[in-house]
Amino acid sequence: MIDHILNTAEKLEPIARGKEISTLLAGKVLMLLFFEPSTRTRMSFETAMIRLGGSVMNLGSVEASSIAKGETLADTIRVVEGYADAIVLRHPKEGSARMASEFSSVPVINGGDGAGHHPTQTFLDLYTISRESHLEGAKIALAGDLKYGRTVHSLCYALSLYGAEITMVSPKELRMPAEIISDLKRLDIKVKQTDSIEEVIGDVDVLYVTRIQKERFPDPDEYHKVATSLQITPELLENARPQLKIMHPLPRINEIDPRVDYTPHACYYRQSFYGVPVRMALLSLVLGALE
């Protein structure tokens, strides 16, 4: 199924680039319910829908909606399913999208559930890896906040399907949750854990960097202890393989030095563009416009 989404995205890429016009989703309405900040996920879903001739409705700011009056998520979903053909939900609580899907007769797409998962980001990450490097048997380092970062939680499960060798790089306070590590081991995936990026930089095809998720720390002092624990600099990259690709779901804070943007390793801006064809594929399949 993942391969099918990625192949469909590739076919739709000329439309995503505005080189071809499409009416594939004409008459369809997508509802965006974002209870947390977002730039790329929200706007690439909007762009994807518009490029395919569909329309987008947006809850707008939570403060300006009835949620501010105390409405439950279940009630909001029950109402919104009557307005739209599909819903994208981003919410601070883990499991919220799954819960919402139980109250909705239209498809609910998880646009990020707290520190849980971010599956549509994973599709575009896989697409990026297949375009910029190679998916099968890739040697990949996931670096940064592996505890609270939802993109890496989803990504490592998907990578396990492609026989990846995964190295987890983080300070010990921000390690990948133990249950995910044991799931990966059960799937026979080679997983290493370290706190030293220097140790692994010469040995990987892909370095996937994440932001320290400040908003998820219960104690701000704990955040400040690790806020600058990871820094990718051109000096560090002197020891990298020439073909190394550096990815980041963005937003970037200070974990990648801006000088790295000008090296051939950086592919995070292309990665964010790939969100458009991948979400076009997902919407077309979910809405039954493509098989």
Ligand code: NCD
């Ligand atoms: C990520 C997210 O929201 O989890 N952003 C995104 O969707 N591209 C990463 C992050 O916020 O650090």
